[in-house]
Amino acid sequence: MDERRGKAPEIHPSSIVSSRARIGRGVRIGPWCSIGPDVEIGDNVELISHVVIDGRTTLGDGVVCYPFTSVGMAPQDLKYRGEPTSCMIGARTIIRENVTIHRGTATGTGLTRIGPDCLIMANSHVAHDCTLGRGVIIVNNVVMGGHVVIGDDARIMGAAALHQFVRIGHAALVGGVCGVEADVIPYGSVLGNRARLVGLHWIWLRRNGVQPEEVRRMRQAFRALYPKAAHATGAVFQDRLEHVRQTYADDARVVEILDFIAAPSHRGLVRVQSGDMIESDGA
Template identity: 75%
Template structure:
């Protein structure tokens, strides 16, 4: 018997296939199913009725609640059983009924979730998605394939993310948002069709951003997205260049500008009607 299996606590009703690698201190509750290519690292707790399949690695200290499935085949009609992967980072918590699918050969071949994430009940992480560290996905969020979510982003309940959308670091997506385009780092979007309404100021304050840096971010954001967006006399590309010239060198401003200038399949989320304003949006 594998040394890891001897050191694990496995309920007799669960099935662990030959070839699966199980770390020390792993607890596998009743009615779980572990596939032959799965690697479960030390200290993982599968509470009950969890299915892990495919070439999937579960990082140390992960907790999976009942009726979650990880590493199952993607919902992509082009998928023909090619060998692809799924990785869940350390200490991530996955709540009830979450589905996380492995990648596709026509995509990156990898679905990856970072460390210290929280994925709440009934959420779906599609094939080839990438979630950074510390991401929070609230109940009933769904995402299409190839979505990229930066570190510490918050996606609120019942939001829907279009395939290939990029969500920048520490951005906030409001509840029941339909997000069809990219959200800048620290951006905050609201609405049935997501519109940029400001920056995620509460997160910035809670995470130690000093007042002088907040003021620079505020001024740079106002320059990029003036309150009167009806005036198109200054093209966005010119505003972008002007902000780069005036505020370049500030790490967070540069991060926003680099994100905007990076290649995108979906473009940027549009600003709310009448200008972005500076809404003091809260979040978890």
């Protein structure tokens, strides 16, 4: 075990820690854990008990893993042939009971990455080559296919299922028991057995200090992109997109949404269904 200088780690005698693993200062490894030879654990990490960390996996400072979590195991991909791929967990991320996080694949990015300050709740699965940004919250029983990308501060509610290659934008909200087969725009809010766009994530905007005038302009831009009766405007979506880009060129959050829409996508976009109410805050 490659132990860094400083406060020695506390390792329960029932745990198996490879002599080649790199263990930071102030680390606490509880009973019945298993740490592989290519693992690097940052300072003040806590593995409560029955935690398995394997592969070329890095845990950032202050990560907490609850019982029966598994991080960095081989991906569930039949094309995988044992290539030396990786998994990285950002600082202060909390991984709750029974979560599984798999390392990347050689045919993907080769890296599964979870950003800092995330919360991955019990029984969730983060598949190979997924990327989660800063401050993402994954609620219980969420499952995702490979290559999913989730932006900073997104919220994925319980038992949601994310199709492989789906992109979830910055601060978006995915409702519970929601099947997401296409990309969700930044600040978007989606609901339904098969996800449909129902508005923007107004609660996040208000809680994070976005000023009322900016929220008002975002609402106007959203209504211009997704009018309740799109056929009545006489414009196709691409025309509406260009109109919004010209009208709101100085609004950084609106431009962020437009840039997300314009970026390459494997899955297309989650859209508003005809007749749906697209405002969720009563405004």
